[in-house]
Amino acid sequence: MTTTRLLRRMHARHCLRLLQGSQTLSRADMARALGVTRATIGYAVAELTAAGLVLETPSPTPTRLGRPGVALRLNPQGALFIGVEMDTRAISGVLLDLNMQVVARRVDPTGAAFQDPQAMLPRLMAVAQGLAAQTDQARLIGLGVAVPGLVGRQGQVVNAPLLGWRNFALQAELQRIAPAHWQIDVCNDAFAFASAELAAESEPQSLLMVLLAEGVGSAHLDAGRMISGAHGFAGELGHMVVSVRGRAGPLEAMAGAAGFPDAMGAGLSVAQGVASLLASLDTPKTQAALDLWAEALAIGLANAAHLLDPDRIVLGGPLSALYPHVAGTLKEHLATLMLQGHATPSLHLARYGNEGAAIGAAARLRAGMFALPDLGDKSRKPAPPSPLSPDRAPCQTDISPHPATLAKGPIYDQQT
Amino acid sequence: MTTTRLLRRMHARHCLRLLQGSQTLSRADMARALGVTRATIGYAVAELTAAGLVLETPSPTPTRLGRPGVALRLNPQGALFIGVEMDTRAISGVLLDLNMQVVARRVDPTGAAFQDPQAMLPRLMAVAQGLAAQTDQARLIGLGVAVPGLVGRQGQVVNAPLLGWRNFALQAELQRIAPAHWQIDVCNDAFAFASAELAAESEPQSLLMVLLAEGVGSAHLDAGRMISGAHGFAGELGHMVVSVRGRAGPLEAMAGAAGFPDAMGAGLSVAQGVASLLASLDTPKTQAALDLWAEALAIGLANAAHLLDPDRIVLGGPLSALYPHVAGTLKEHLATLMLQGHATPSLHLARYGNEGAAIGAAARLRAGMFALPDLGDKSRKPAPPSPLSPDRAPCQTDISPHPATLAKGPIYDQQT
DNA sequence: CAATTTCGTATTCTTCGTAAACAAACTCGA
DNA sequence: TCGAGTTTGTTTACGAAGAATACGAAATTG
Numbered sequence: 001m002t003t004t005r006l007l008r009r010m011h012a013r014h015c016l017r018l019l020q021g022s023q024t025l026s027r028a029d030m031a032r033a034l035g036v037t038r039a040t041i042g043y044a045v046a047e048l049t050a051a052g053l054v055l056e057t058p059s060p061t062p063t064r065l066g067r068p069g070v071a072l073r074l075n076p077q078g079a080l081f082i083g084v085e086m087d088t089r090a091i092s093g094v095l096l097d098l099n100m101q102v103v104a105r106r107v108d109p110t111g112a113a114f115q116d117p118q119a120m121l122p123r124l125m126a127v128a129q130g131l132a133a134q135t136d137q138a139r140l141i142g143l144g145v146a147v148p149g150l151v152g153r154q155g156q157v158v159n160a161p162l163l164g165w166r167n168f169a170l171q172a173e174l175q176r177i178a179p180a181h182w183q184i185d186v187c188n189d190a191f192a193f194a195s196a197e198l199a200a201e202s203e204p205q206s207l208l209m210v211l212l213a214e215g216v217g218s219a220h221l222d223a224g225r226m227i228s229g230a231h232g233f234a235g236e237l238g239h240m241v242v243s244v245r246g247r248a249g250p251l252e253a254m255a256g257a258a259g260f261p262d263a264m265g266a267g268l269s270v271a272q273g274v275a276s277l278l279a280s281l282d283t284p285k286t287q288a289a290l291d292l293w294a295e296a297l298a299i300g301l302a303n304a305a306h307l308l309d310p311d312r313i314v315l316g317g318p319l320s321a322l323y324p325h326v327a328g329t330l331k332e333h334l335a336t337l338m339l340q341g342h343a344t345p346s347l348h349l350a351r352y353g354n355e356g357a358a359i360g361a362a363a364r365l366r367a368g369m370f371a372l373p374d375l376g377d378k379s380r381k382p383a384p385p386s387p388l389s390p391d392r393a394p395c396q397t398d399i400s401p402h403p404a405t406l407a408k409g410p411i412y413d414q415q416t
Numbered sequence: 417m418t419t420t421r422l423l424r425r426m427h428a429r430h431c432l433r434l435l436q437g438s439q440t441l442s443r444a445d446m447a448r449a450l451g452v453t454r455a456t457i458g459y460a461v462a463e464l465t466a467a468g469l470v471l472e473t474p475s476p477t478p479t480r481l482g483r484p485g486v487a488l489r490l491n492p493q494g495a496l497f498i499g500v501e502m503d504t505r506a507i508s509g510v511l512l513d514l515n516m517q518v519v520a521r522r523v524d525p526t527g528a529a530f531q532d533p534q535a536m537l538p539r540l541m542a543v544a545q546g547l548a549a550q551t552d553q554a555r556l557i558g559l560g561v562a563v564p565g566l567v568g569r570q571g572q573v574v575n576a577p578l579l580g581w582r583n584f585a586l587q588a589e590l591q592r593i594a595p596a597h598w599q600i601d602v603c604n605d606a607f608a609f610a611s612a613e614l615a616a617e618s619e620p621q622s623l624l625m626v627l628l629a630e631g632v633g634s635a636h637l638d639a640g641r642m643i644s645g646a647h648g649f650a651g652e653l654g655h656m657v658v659s660v661r662g663r664a665g666p667l668e669a670m671a672g673a674a675g676f677p678d679a680m681g682a683g684l685s686v687a688q689g690v691a692s693l694l695a696s697l698d699t700p701k702t703q704a705a706l707d708l709w710a711e712a713l714a715i716g717l718a719n720a721a722h723l724l725d726p727d728r729i730v731l732g733g734p735l736s737a738l739y740p741h742v743a744g745t746l747k748e749h750l751a752t753l754m755l756q757g758h759a760t761p762s763l764h765l766a767r768y769g770n771e772g773a774a775i776g777a778a779a780r781l782r783a784g785m786f787a788l789p790d791l792g793d794k795s796r797k798p799a800p801p802s803p804l805s806p807d808r809a810p811c812q813t814d815i816s817p818h819p820a821t822l823a824k825g826p827i828y829d830q831q832t
Numbered sequence: 833c834a835a836t837t838t839c840g841t842a843t844t845c846t847t848c849g850t851a852a853a854c855a856a857a858c859t860c861g862a
Numbered sequence: 863t864c865g866a867g868t869t870t871g872t873t874t875a876c877g878a879a880g881a882a883t884a885c886g887a888a889a890t891t892g
Contacts (some may be wrong), residue, residue, distance in 0.1 A: 002848095002849055002850060002877085002878070002879095003423060003452060003456075003848085003849060003850090004420070004423065004847095004848065004849060004850095004877090004878055004879050004880095005878080005879085007419060007420065007423070007878095007879060007880075008878090008879070008880095011880095026839075026840090027839075027840065028838075028839055028840080036419060036880075036881085037880070037881055037882080038839075038840065038841085039840085039841070039842085039880075039881075039882090040419075040879085040880055040881080041840095042840065042841065043879085043880090063889085063890080064837090064838080064889085064890080065836080065837050065838065065889075065890055065891080066836080066837035066838025066839070066888080066889060066890070067837075067838045067839045067840080067887065067888040067889050067890095068838080068839075068888070068889060069838080069839055069840080070839085070840080150758070206645055206646040218723070220723075222638075222643045222644070222645065222650070223644070225638075225641070227638045227643060227724065228638070228639075228725070229622055229638065229724055229725025229726065230622040230725055230726055230727035230759070230761075231725055231759055232725070233725040233758055233759070234638070234723065234724050234725040235723065235725075236722040236723065236725075236758065237722070237723055239722045239755070239758075240719040240722055240723065241658070241659070241715055241718065241719060241753065242657070242658075242659070243657070243658070243659025243664040246662070246664075248659040248662075248664075299657055302657065303656040303657060303719065304723060306652040306653070306655045306656055307634070307636075307650065307651065307652065307653055307656065307720060307723060307724075308643065308645055308650050308723075309644070309645020309646055309647055309648070309649040309650040309651075309652075310645065310646055311646035337657065339655070342566070342649050342652065342655075343646070343647055343649070345646075418846080418847070418848095418879095418880060418881060419879085419880060419881085420846085420847050420848055420849095420879065420880055420881090421847080421848090423847090423848060423849080424847090424848070427849095442870075442871090443870075443871065444869075444870055444871080452849075452850085453849065453850055453851075454870075454871065454872085455849075455850070455851090455871085455872075455873085456848085456849055456850080457871095458871065458872065459848085459849090479858085479859080480858085480859085480868090480869080481858075481859055481860080481867080481868050481869065482857080482858060482859075482867085482868035482869025482870065483856060483857040483858050483868075483869050483870045483871080484857070484858065484869080484870075485869080485870055485871080486870085486871080
């Protein structure tokens with residue numbers, strides 16, 4: 001297989017990226033942006049339209065001198081992606097299109113955590129198949145799954161204390177039972193959340209995503225690239241040891257759900273606890289708890305920001321609903337802690353609320369459609385035939401070490 | 417300028433990378449490794465030998481069946497790089513070759529810190545020119561400078577408290593006064609140190625470099641890529657707030673030179689303080705100080721490791737000489753703190769001792785010789801003519817915010 | 833309506849990678 | 863010792879991709 005073929009592919013991908021950034025462009029626009037001839041773009045666009053990824057729209061370009069270019073845009077239905085979030089209480093799936101729009105949803109309320117992962121597989125696939133049924137199979141790229149816990153580079157769940165899973169090769173299992181042409185990707189929920197945020201921006205960002213749920217997870221994008229670490233375990237901000245008002249411990253214990261022991265009753269979901277907190281906002285007790293929470297969170301964020309220097313910090317997860325009520329305090333704490341000429345990152349709420357993880361899981365597959373072909377990639381031996389095939393799933397490789405964590409229920413450890 | 421030209425260039429770079437990894441390869445070896453024809457490699461190698469970057473060596477390949485391939489290797493003298501470290505007490509420069517060997521050294525003992533950066537420029541250039549004089553000008557790629565402090569993406573020194581510099585556009589100044597064909601790169605000293613470590617490895621690593629000097633700096637490589645952050649300020653591990661034995665504060669205050677207040681007398685260099693500590697290793701006082709130091713450092717490292725999941729942690733800087741005497745304790749602490757199934761990163765001393773920053777500053781330029789041409793790069797307009805030109809300096813862009821730090825001497829702030 | 837500008841495509845040319853062929857250099861076995 | 867077999871590096875013919883140029887189409891401007 002010739003290498004020159006990759007040039008075409010590269011130009012096509014560049015065109016897709018440009019179209020993702022601006023709604024509508026003419027061939028000439030893209031030629032100027034990429035510094036190649038209009039003819040070259042013509043070929044690339046022809047391939048993309050043939051693949052159904054790009055459409056010509058009648059939308060007229062703003063009136064200028066000369067012959068108007070024909071406006072091109074992404075075909076939202078050109079490629080579709082299923083994203084599923086494995087939560088403690090439900091399996092929630094979305095069907096995402098090329099424009100990051102949710103086309104369909106589907107939820108299976110599992111009710112409780114701690115179920116054997118093997119037993120959950122069919123239910124996960126049922127959600128995915130339900131979504132897949134609503135679309136053209138040929139346009140369906142694959143299935144992304146977000147799991148709360150440590151996920152290795154090959155999509156194996158190394159340790160998910162909230163689910164009670166250990167050493168479960170979820171991605172491999174799914175690859176086995178899913179339709180062969182589906183691309184499968186399993187990743188950490190914070191990674192997924194960050195991927196959603198990244199996909200929504202056209203500029204490559206440097207951002208820190210913090211997922212405030214029962215635990216505190218994080219994911220970091222540097223110049224638009226996910227930092228995954230040697231084993232894929234990067235982003236365990238919750239296990240950072242911090243000291244707040246003399247009490248030292250993991251951030252999770254103070255800034256996670258455990259930081260509100262009174263509100264988070266046994267058997268209650270985090271969302272319910274947050275609701276009760278929001279209902280009692282004017283009580284001194286809640287205020288005191290929120291103050292402490294903000295302080296702990298600020299220390300954790302400042303520590304991470306010194307290390308990573310993000311542009312923006314994005315808060316997600318159920319607890320992030322509390323953020324608007326401590327925004328002032330939190331920003332103040334953060335600014336105080338960030339001395340040293342370090343620019344203080346801005347704080348935001350996650351763009352996608354509850355669905356962030358599911359959308360992000362799908363967005364990771366979507367990113368593959370825009371990835372430039374890696375010319376040094378040795379994996380091009382199978383020679384992907386259609387231009388509709390994404391370039392490498394964003395997460396791979398490596399082995400899994402031994403886990404050792406406290407969970408509150410039965411543990412399903414598949415390592416024997 | 418044609419895009420197809422980039423293919424040749426890419427193949428050439430791939431060949432260089434392969435040769436960097438293994439000492440000697442034949443054309444056929446490289447063809448197999450890259451999955452292209454021997455003919456293609458033949459052309460690429462011809463270009464590289466013409467550029468003087470690759471040599472045929474008489475070294476016989478281990479006897480095998482068939483005609484033996486001619487062994488190719490990098491020409492160490494094919495490209496040379498100057499690296500300079502700006503320290504509080506000296507300007508130390510090295511001349512580095514393609515094989516990461518130091519060909520020449522040159523030091524200007526400035527004696528004391530806090531000198532006007534404008535006054536230091538000629539002395540820096542004198543060191544560089546002295547090294548440049550010892551080599552073929554045409555083979556000299558450029559000058560890299562490592563500075564202890566915050567350095568922006570355009571090589572501007574935003575805040576270097578140890579030098580008393582603020583907002584000094586060092587890279588721009590050097591570009592103005594240095595020979596036009598020199599590539600100039602200014603970066604943080606920890607970044608430089610990490611670059612040296614990276615260049616010495618053939619595999620892309622995920623490592624955390626920690627520079628233990630007066631302050632505590634760090635740099636992180638994820639899959640072989642430097643994490644620089646939004647403004648280039650990533651890696652301020654020293655400003656992470658940690659709590660050790662009930663005392664909370666920035667890591668720097670406990671794990672930096674300030675962690676040994678008794679040994680680090682006024683006017684003494686950190687190296688001298690370390691020497692006195694090493695001389696009094698058997699005193700209980702020193703032991704207690706070392707214990708506390710190890711504990712503080714372990715907490716900082718564990719926090720960073722949870723966030724970044726590095727394979728290896730590499731310790732450098734003068735204080736790292738103390739590491740062998742606390743290695744056991746430190747590793748133990750670290751293993752204890754790294755629960756959660758997170759693989760505990762291994763600990764190492766930096767490969768290059770005192771010269772690490774200078775070597776690394778040069779290594780950053782060297783990395784440009786092996787960088788794959790960015791096919792999406794718009795900066796290819798000037799159309800680099802010779803295959804000897806490196807691809808993009810590793811550090812660029814962005815603006816500088818306001819600094820605010822305590823320094824012990826005069827401040828030279830160029831922002832007015 | 834003519835001149836001008838810009839767009840998209842068609843044509844021709846150059847460059848590059850591949851496949852196939854070939855000579856060179858070496859090992860192995862008779 | 864010598865020929866068969868193998869591997870290497872280069873050469874030649876061919877196909878594929880981008881660039882340069884040209885050309886017709888479609889709009890604005892005067």
